[in-house]
Amino acid sequence: MTTYAQAVQTIRRHLPLEDMADDLRPLVHYATLAASSHNTQPWRFRCERRRIVIRPDLARRCPVVDPDDHHLFVSLGCALENLLQAARAAGFQGHMDFDAASSETRVELEVAPVERSALFEAIPRRQCTRSEYDGRALTTGELQLLEQAGRGEGVSVHLLSDRRARDKVAEHVAEGNRLQFANPAWKSELREWLRYSAAEAIARGDGLYGPVMGSPSAPRWLGSLATRFALSAGAQNRRDVEGIRRSGAIAVFVSEADDPRHWLEAGRCYQRLALQATVLGIAHAFINQPVEVAALRGRFTEAFGVGGARVDLVLRLGRGPTMPASLRRPVESVIDVPG
Ligand SMILES: Cc1cc2nc3c(=O)[nH]c(=O)nc-3n(C[C@H](O)[C@H](O)[C@H](O)COP(=O)(O)O)c2cc1C
Known part of the structure; x- marks a missing residue:
């Protein structure tokens, strides 16, 4: 039986990005490690050749706390940022375009030098920590x-x-x-x-x-x-x-x-x-x-x-004690198969 800690380790990890070829799912993996309101993960991804399209999953709206879908779009932005950071680490420059009519964000991937930034390295470790901090000021x-x-x-x-x-x-x-x-x-x-x-x-x-x-x-x-x-x-x-x-x-x-x-x-x-x-x-x-x-x-x-x-x-x-981290759904369950 998988323990909670094992499930977290499986989900919150780095994936090899060197030999992705045309399989863009590793980039989606990083996108899904982003924050989302109530951990609703209100996103769907479509992988096309050198392009990923992100769209809202409206079945995961929270109409009471978020009647205008503000948090839903913020959550999509969180995923988008992770995706762009991971794209650079995989040797792509991502160019994004948001279409207000369809609410879709297209990310075109242009081949670029590999850049594994410190922010990218931190993606699996980033989490909301609801513990009490030590009261020290930041520098x-x-x-x-x-x-x-x-x-x-x-x-x-x-x-x-x-x-x-x-x-x-x-x-x-x-x-x-x-x-x-x-x-x-x-x-x-x-x-x-x-x-x-x-x-x-x-x-x-x-x-x-x-x-x-x-x-x-x-x-x-x-x-x-x-x-x-x-x-x-x-x-x-x-x-x-x-x-x-x-x-x-x-x-x-x-x-x-x-x-x-x-x-x-x-x-x-x-x-x-x-x-x-x-x-x-x-x-x-x-x-x-x-x-x-x-x-x-x-x-x-x-x-x-x-x-x-x-x-x-x-x-x-x-600064304060760490807390258990949250989980995510598997990448396969958030990817649309191109029709
Ligand atoms: C738009 C948005 C609003 C959020 N609002 C709250 C909040 O009011 N209180 C809270 O404790 N967490 C809030 N969260 C954090 C989410 O609950 C958290 O991102 C999610 O549970 C996943 O956990 P993680 O960020 O630690 O990976 C919010 C996150 C987003 C993106």
Whole structure:
């Protein structure tokens, strides 16, 4: 029987890229190691000769937490960034083109010198780490590297490290928790993506497994009973407020325009920043509550003077203990066979 740790090792690994010939599946493997909202992995890939097409898997939408598909497109952007990093490591320059009408992103692969960057090397290790960090500030040099990695076309990243800003972020996150936990539809959507036991997490290869989130592993009946009581704004706030207080910095991603093209770009920016953080030994976790609740988004923008048309994502960064990593579905299950 495969243990959870073995399943993680099998999924989160480097693949040989030297003799790929016309088989582009190894690039898709790297794309699938990207972050995605609730670990929904809302992507489908079509491999053609020297071209990969990425399209949204609308069956994996989360209409309550993500009614306009913002997070879905951000997740596709995360996968796209990994794909482009892996393409360079395989000796291709990827040229991307997003078609707003079909929501498809085409990546044309042009032969180029092999470039195995530090960001590429970090792809299997990058993960969201929801542990408590040690409260140490990040250095100016680290903040500069993170800012360079996290900015893109029409997307900027603001790194807030002073104490007052962090306290203010914590207030907004707590308000977001209060509103989200008061919404039964939001809770029931979240529950659909919870995976309680290792066997269930391995069989599904997606969703949020208890120990990854800091909860124990349990049989489904017990886990679902326990979360009925444990899923509360109060419990979440205690974790989040302390988590934010003990972070070294907060990252806020902002798009100049509020449309899928920019959401895709915001995903690429997050993924690069997260890979750069991994290279530096810095952990991160999302604290998106204040930007997921539409009514709070405007207030958050004003409170921090971050401008832009859409605050996309909020993260806490710092150093702390690692947590179990999340799984993915096998590459074969996300590839469309060309018709
Ligand atoms: C757009 C987006 C929004 C997310 N929002 C949250 C969030 O609010 N809270 C959280 O704990 N994780 C959040 N995540 C992290 C995902 O749950 C995580 O990427 C997924 O479970 C896979 O795990 P990994 O990133 O560690 O590989 C988000 C990820 C994305 C891409």
